[in-house]
Amino acid sequence: MSGARSAACPECLRRAWLVGSLSGHIEKAAADAPGSRAHELLALSDERLVRAVARARAGSILRGAADRDPRRLLEAVAGAGAWACCRHDGRYPSGLADLRDAPAVLFGRGDPALLGELVPDGAVTIVGTRRPSGYGRELATSLAREVAAAGVGVVSGMALGIDSRAHAGALEAGGFTVAVLGNGVDIAYPASSRQLYAQIAERGLVISELPPGTAARRWSFPARNRIMAALSAMTVVVEAREPSGSLITAEFAQELGRQLGAVPGRVGTSSAAGTNGLLRDGAAVIRGAGDVLDALLPIGAEARRGAFSPRGPALDAGLGRVLELVEGGAGTPDALARASGLEPGALASALVQLELSGYLRSDTAGRYERTPLEAPEHP
Amino acid sequence: MFALARTFALVGVEAEPVYVEVDIGGGLPSFTIVGLPDAAVRESRERVRSALRNSGFKYPEHRITVNLAPADVRKAGPGFDLAIAAAILAATGQLPQAVVDNYAMAGELALDGAIRPAPGALAMAEGARGWGLRGVAVAPPDATQAALVAGLEVVPVEHVTRLRELGEGSLEPVARVEPPAPDDDLPDLADLRGHPVLRSCLEIAAAGAHSLLLIGPPGGGKTLALQRLPSLLPPLSPQELIEVTRIAGVCGENGGPRLRRPFRAPHHTISGRALVGGGSPPRPGEVTRAHRGVLFLDELGEFRRDALEALRVPLEQGSVTISRTSGTVSLPSRFMLVAASNPCPCGHGEDSGECDCHPGAVTRYRAKLSGALADRIDISLSVEPPPAEELLEDGVEDSAGVRERVLAARRRQEERLGPGRTNAEMTPGEVRRHCELDPQARQVLERGHRQLRLSARGWDRCLRLARTIADLAGAERITPDHVRRALSARRPVDP
Numbered sequence: 059m060s061g062a063r064s065a066a067c068p069e070c071l072r073r074a075w076l077v078g079s080l081s082g083h084i085e086k087a088a089a090d091a092p093g094s095r096a097h098e099l100l101a102l103s104d105e106r107l108v109r110a111v112a113r114a115r116a117g118s119i120l121r122g123a124a125d126r127d128p129r130r131l132l133e134a135v136a137g138a139g140a141w142a143c144c145r146h147d148g149r150y151p152s153g154l155a156d157l158r159d160a161p162a163v164l165f166g167r168g169d170p171a172l173l174g175e176l177v178p179d180g181a182v183t184i185v186g187t188r189r190p191s192g193y194g195r196e197l198a199t200s201l202a203r204e205v206a207a208a209g210v211g212v213v214s215g216m217a218l219g220i221d222s223r224a225h226a227g228a229l230e231a232g233g234f235t236v237a238v239l240g241n242g243v244d245i246a247y248p249a250s251s252r253q254l255y256a257q258i259a260e261r262g263l264v265i266s267e268l269p270p271g272t273a274a275r276r277w278s279f280p281a282r283n284r285i286m287a288a289l290s291a292m293t294v295v296v297e298a299r300e301p302s303g304s305l306i307t308a309e310f311a312q313e314l315g316r317q318l319g320a321v322p323g324r325v326g327t328s329s330a331a332g333t334n335g336l337l338r339d340g341a342a343v344i345r346g347a348g349d350v351l352d353a354l355l356p357i358g359a360e361a362r363r364g365a366f367s368p369r370g371p372a373l374d375a376g377l378g379r380v381l382e383l384v385e386g387g388a389g390t391p392d393a394l395a396r397a398s399g400l401e402p403g404a405l406a407s408a409l410v411q412l413e414l415s416g417y418l419r420s421d422t423a424g425r426y427e428r429t430p431l432e433a434p435e436h437p
Numbered sequence: 438m439f440a441l442a443r444t445f446a447l448v449g450v451e452a453e454p455v456y457v458e459v460d461i462g463g464g465l466p467s468f469t470i471v472g473l474p475d476a477a478v479r480e481s482r483e484r485v486r487s488a489l490r491n492s493g494f495k496y497p498e499h500r501i502t503v504n505l506a507p508a509d510v511r512k513a514g515p516g517f518d519l520a521i522a523a524a525i526l527a528a529t530g531q532l533p534q535a536v537v538d539n540y541a542m543a544g545e546l547a548l549d550g551a552i553r554p555a556p557g558a559l560a561m562a563e564g565a566r567g568w569g570l571r572g573v574a575v576a577p578p579d580a581t582q583a584a585l586v587a588g589l590e591v592v593p594v595e596h597v598t599r600l601r602e603l604g605e606g607s608l609e610p611v612a613r614v615e616p617p618a619p620d621d622d623l624p625d626l627a628d629l630r631g632h633p634v635l636r637s638c639l640e641i642a643a644a645g646a647h648s649l650l651l652i653g654p655p656g657g658g659k660t661l662a663l664q665r666l667p668s669l670l671p672p673l674s675p676q677e678l679i680e681v682t683r684i685a686g687v688c689g690e691n692g693g694p695r696l697r698r699p700f701r702a703p704h705h706t707i708s709g710r711a712l713v714g715g716g717s718p719p720r721p722g723e724v725t726r727a728h729r730g731v732l733f734l735d736e737l738g739e740f741r742r743d744a745l746e747a748l749r750v751p752l753e754q755g756s757v758t759i760s761r762t763s764g765t766v767s768l769p770s771r772f773m774l775v776a777a778s779n780p781c782p783c784g785h786g787e788d789s790g791e792c793d794c795h796p797g798a799v800t801r802y803r804a805k806l807s808g809a810l811a812d813r814i815d816i817s818l819s820v821e822p823p824p825a826e827e828l829l830e831d832g833v834e835d836s837a838g839v840r841e842r843v844l845a846a847r848r849r850q851e852e853r854l855g856p857g858r859t860n861a862e863m864t865p866g867e868v869r870r871h872c873e874l875d876p877q878a879r880q881v882l883e884r885g886h887r888q889l890r891l892s893a894r895g896w897d898r899c900l901r902l903a904r905t906i907a908d909l910a911g912a913e914r915i916t917p918d919h920v921r922r923a924l925s926a927r928r929p930v931d932p
Contacts, residue, residue: 188796189792189793189794189796189799190790191790193790194790218796219796250797250800297790323790324790327790327791328790328791329790329791329792330790389819389821390634390653390818390819390820390821391634391635391818391819391925392631392632392633392634392635392820392821392823393821393823394634395633395634396631396633396823396827401633402633402634402636402637402638403637403906403918403922404918405634406634406921406922406925406926407918407921407922407925409925410885410921410922410924410925411921413888413889414884414885414888414889420819421786423652423653423780423786423819424652424817424818424819425786425819425821
């Protein structure tokens with residue numbers, strides 16, 4: 059990584075640094091509604107922004123911003139192992155142009171040439187709760203894996219939970235993935251995701267509108283959500299609570315006229331309350347990678363249908379019955395034994411057979427869950 | 438004037454012989470105890486002086502020196518009082534020399550001369566027999582316990598004046614009695630309704646002494662179920678009964694023999710040392726007190742990490758070795774581990790979609806369940822509260838019926854492995870010898886091992902469990918179904 063790979067004009071760099079240095083002031087000004095308020099603030103010109111968030115010191119802040127030496131700023135970027143790309147550069151992602159408050163500069167890690175691949179029609183944004191259910195985790199992974207395998211980039215926010223699973227799924231498939239951070243790109247946050255961060259930076263892109271070294275703030279996460287929404291033609295929410303940062307991303311996607319999809323969850327489950335609400339409000343139902351690809355690339359959808367839903371081995375009636383009970387919501391072995399009337403030994407044997415065939419998985423507490431693997435049509 | 442009495446110091450769960458030497462010489466009246474006494478032993482002189490004066494003996498107003506030999510073993514506790522008093526009486530001619538020569542003594546003195554129980558009566562009785570003595574004199578509550586040792590006179594003395602009668606031979610030793618059968622008032626499995634799989638897991642765990650972990654939200658019946666485990670276990674064999682009673686005695690539980698397997702349920706705030714034993718002189722911890730019985734850790738995720746880590750060795754080896762500069766002590770710890778835990782701190786479970794815990798807190802909590810300890814758990818099961826109508830279920834089997842099958846399975850294991858041994862304790866060599874799989878069963882295990890990501894230890898654990906399941910079914914060979922049943926009981930793996 060070197061400064062030579064950066065392409066940013068002095069004005070844009072100054073603007074980016076101004077936003078970074080005002081981070082604390084924006085935090086205070088946007089305290090009441092971090093999402094929408096920061097969005098409005100970032101759309102303001104330099105001068106009006108400074109007056110809006112730091113009226114008392116506006117003069118000195120503006121003078122300080124004008125005095126910044128762009129060469130020193132570029133050196134700082136290179137020193138952090140990052141590059142910068144301003145909105146006047148040809149590689150600046152086209153999707154961001156739709157934003158009223160498009161970032162002046164994108165800072166990034168990873169190969170800047172990959173920016174060329176980041177076109178809305180070739181990417182999907184997958185987001186969701188930091189505390190997913192096992193079902194949500196699994197779906198986020200497989201969804202990302204399969205769309206990435208089909209050559210679609212996966213954009214997400216590297217948060218714990220769904221976001222991390224989406225990145226991991228895309229990496230598993232050897233696909234292209236972009237992490238949009240709410241802090242400087244030289245900071246791996248959360249720290250426990252350091253390994254994932256390194257992998258994304260090596261094989262995909264880690265980007266942010268904030269200059270290297272800027273720490274995360276409450277306002278900066280909702281603000282980066284608008285970038286995530288703008289980068290792709292479709293945002294898919296896998297699981298979201300109510301309220302939730304993922305719902306903010308969904309809102310941005312709708313404002314921008316992007317497609318919005320949500321994965322249906324069990325009614326009454328709090329981790330799916332947000333996504334089920336989106337579905338009621340008209341979001342597209344996402345059952346798997348096929349639905350995403352159909353929406354993104356409408357041509358040839360028929361031909362692809364089925365290609366992404368592998369089917370498992372045939373099941374006899376007994377195993378089929380147990381599988382139905384798990385689908386019906388019985389999760390613990392006790393509940394399954396009661397519902398099936400099977401003797402514990404026979405039930406255990408059936409569950410292990412279903413698990414080994416890939417139809418079931420046991421979650422961290424030992425409850426059984428259905429995997430997305432589909433059973434063959436009735437024999 | 439000199440006299441010698443005999444008593445014991447407790448080191449771990451053994452009683453080490455100790456000579457109490459008393460020298461009474463000229464000089465200003467004083468009373469000194471040497472030979473590594475702790476504070477309680479040093480205070481013995483106040484109790485001994487008052488007890489002798491208040492029970493009509495003459496207390497020598499001279500310079501008294503007491504030496505507890507060997508001098509390099511730490512002496513702890515008030516149990517040395519009686520032997521010190523007896524040695525003083527013998528040295529001053531108030532007690533025949535034969536008494537202190539033939540009997541070892543242990544007991545704490547009250548100021549009026551009454552004798553209170555001291556820890557470790559059974560251990561001391563065994564020590565006295567090994568020492569070649571005729572008998573032991575202990576407080577009456579300790580006598581029933583000490584009388585488990587054959588070939589030894591156990592004389593109950595409730596007051597220091599009775600030592601005279603001991604010299605005259607007019608004190609009756611307690612008769613050695615066969616321990617009675619334990620009464621059957623344990624919590625019964627009939628109370629556990631609506632949990633067919635949980636019942637069968639309890640049965641398998643009891644049959645092979647396998648460790649068991651139940652995970653589920655509060656109120657699901659985990660604790661209720663595990664408290665019913667003792668009613669499924671076989672009774673103690675005579676040898677085990679002595680081991681268990683000896684440990685209980687050393688830990689200060691006086692009274693008669695322990696008839697039941699211990700069921701220890703330490704609170705989750707327990708320290709590692711209190712759990713596995715330690716200190717100087719080394720004291721048994723909960724794992725030793727649970728020897729031949731059950732160690733129940735409720736709220737496993739709340740236990741301190743270091744305490745759980747410390748459990749690994751005793752679980753694996755069946756004993757705890759504590760090294761001190763003064764030497765090494767080995768404490769037995771062959772227990773069955775059972776545990777219950779919420780799936781996460783809030784109790785809903787990370788995967789439920791209802792969990793409100795911070796992701797980091799869940800990770801830390803789970804690390805305790807899925808860490809190195811979990812690799813030593815044979816059976817784990819998710820337990821949730823059954824629907825209300827199931828609680829009225831009729832005709833559930835009670836403990837007696839299940840225990841019959843458990844006993845039959847244990848007999849098969851003893852025939853194969855030797856007395857008192859269980860499938861859970863099989864060494865890797867024994868696993869190879871006794872858990873042969875036919876090609877079909879082997880294929881199931883190999884597939885499970887590969888797809889369910891079992892560790893190498895998990896492979897053997899699965900075989901031991903399959904062996905128990907086959908034993909319960911009365912089968913000589915392990916079938917593919919037995920292996921599947923064992924695979925289904927393995928711990929949940931990380932996603």
